[in-house]
């Protein structure tokens with residue numbers, strides 16, 4: 308480890324997962340993945356700019372590795388012989404994704420096409436001991452792999468999405484909110500030892516953005532911000548189809564952007580931070596104050612706050628003429644207004660095409676929230692005069708973090724310029740030869 312005061316030179320580090328076979332192989336694999344229809348070799352050559360001979364060699368390697376398969380033929384124009392079409396072989400690789408949320412742990416297995424083939428959700432154990440929690444995660448990983456019927460040698464790794472801040476370099480969860488006993492927990496390496504699989508650690512918001520890129524359909528293309536509404540708020544970024552991480556993989560810490568100069572004092576000492584004023588606790592407090600929620604709700608009781616927040620959302624979604632409906636709506640509209648301020652700045656700064664909302668609180672807000680944000684952005688968004696700006700919600704629901712964590716692993720298989728998936732110390736890093744039974748543990 309470099310531990311001098313000088314920042315180390317910018318060197319792109321390696322990863323635990325060996326490449327399929329270099330840059331061009333990933334380009335071809337990605338072209339096959341992204342195509343709306345199955346492609347012939349001729350079409351792949353046209354799409355990638357590679358020569359026919361190169362495509363022939365590469366597709367042979369991918370077929371041999373079990374990552375693509377032949378899928379029918381296509382009549383060619385004129386008198387040429389029919390062209391064989393290629394598609395991804397779903398069973399070619401599997402990746403496990405774990406989303407560690409302070410309230411619930413979600414674990415999924417994705418096949419090579421990004422489909423969820425097994426899933427488990429469980430309440431995060433009440434135990435304060437990180438080792439107990441990590442051992443539970445390791446056991447669940449084994450269970451979902453078995454449920455998916457995935458041959459172990461084809462499981463290329465485990466991605467784990469955790470609340471930030473994280474130390475990606477060391478694979479450590481630094482000090483997450485609401486996991487009070489977690490300080491500098493070496494989550495990645497512990498899970499690697501327990502499962503024997505390569506493990507990648509990333510921030511929950513970055514994983515969510517990655518999920519959207521992978522499985523969100525048109526939502527996930529181009530350049531967008533994933534606005535995560537959970538324990539605090541965060542922003543995941545995808546720019547030009549690449550997941551953006553920043554210098555320490557902690558991109559998107561927007562929780563302390565000030566959106567209301569008259570708002571409540573945040574634990575950071577300032578007033579009206581977007582994170583603090585987006586919490587159900589704050590909305591519930593406002594609802595009580597406005598008389599639409601019962602007095603006496605214990606704001607320190609997380610479950611009671613969740614129930615009251617759901618009630619507030621129900622009132623806002625119901626007929627505005629009903630008692631409380633109008634007031635509840637105004638409270639949520641004010642929340643949308645605050646969040647729109649942040650979205651506007653991010654979108655203008657980075658010239659984005661859309662915001663995608665998601666996270667644990669999204670489902671409750673979804674019926675009316677994107678419309679409210681759209682309305683709030685209507686008057687002030689600048690880039691919109693040049694190109695449209697879309698406001699939308701994730702279609703991936705509560706799995707988004709776990710799917711994202713698994714997609715970080717698959718991302719590496721497909722991306723010519725993969726996400727920075729850092730190794731631990733080189734001498735301890737295991738590696739996998741993708742598509743073969745060989746597993747190299749050094």
Ligand SMILES: [Zn+2]
Nearest residue numbers: 563573575580
């Ligand atoms: Zn703050």
